[in-house]
Amino acid sequence: MTASAAPPLVIVTGMAFEARIARAPGVEVVYAARADRLERALAQALARGASGVMSFGTAGGLAPDLMPGALVIADAIDGPFGRVSTDIAWSERIVSALRASLQGVRIERGPSAAVAAPVVTRQQKEALHRATGALAVDMESHIAAAQASAKGLPFVLCRAVVDPAWRTLPSAATAGLREDGTTALAPILRELARAPAQLPAMIRLALDARAARASLVRARAALLSAGALSAV
Secondary structure, three states: OOHHHOOOEEEEEOOHHHHHHHOOOOEEEEEOOOHHHHHHHHHHHHHOOOOEEEEEEEEEEOOOOOOOOOEEEEEEEEEOOEEEEOOHHHHHHHHHHHHHHOOOOOEEEEEEEEOOOOOOOHHHHHHHHHHHOOOEEEOOHHHHHHHHHHHOOOEEEEEEEEEOOOOOOOOHHHHOEOOOOOEOHHHHHHHHHHOHHHHHHHHHHHHHHHHHHHHHHHHHHHHHHHOOOOOO
């Protein structure tokens, strides 16, 4: 098989803005906020052929010392389907590439959690951290890990912390999320009109999201430059 015909890396995330960041030559991105839609899209992508699977995007912080923008490279996923290890050699190449290029960004190896329902309160995050030891949490990685394992494909995770462990998300934060991973502004504005006291928390979240987005953009560029957007 020639290089031009090599199967792509499939990157899995939950939201459209994360997918836009992840796109690169040799990469196919699948995303959706609703689990069944994501499962179908990923299964279809893997049926077309893939060299590996990467979970990429934002995550909620669980370790209390991780600030917004910190990057987590998982050595295992603890989720609804049990605990699944990531590809060791590929993960190490990712960490090396990031540490060589991303001065000022904290990069951590360790377990990450995956859940079927949002983890939004400080108390929920503390409980999940105690139960699993996970550094961060998202809602897509267990799906990606399970399908990669079923296909015998290497799997890795690279996620940026957006909401830290000590912060409870305001209800407006998830009000506008559509099932396909895009965001609608009107429901957010309606929720803020109903409960305007959420506005300061939404402003903090916007600043945190900016830090996470900046780390993801830099991480994608570093991985592409180092050839780490590939399982081999």
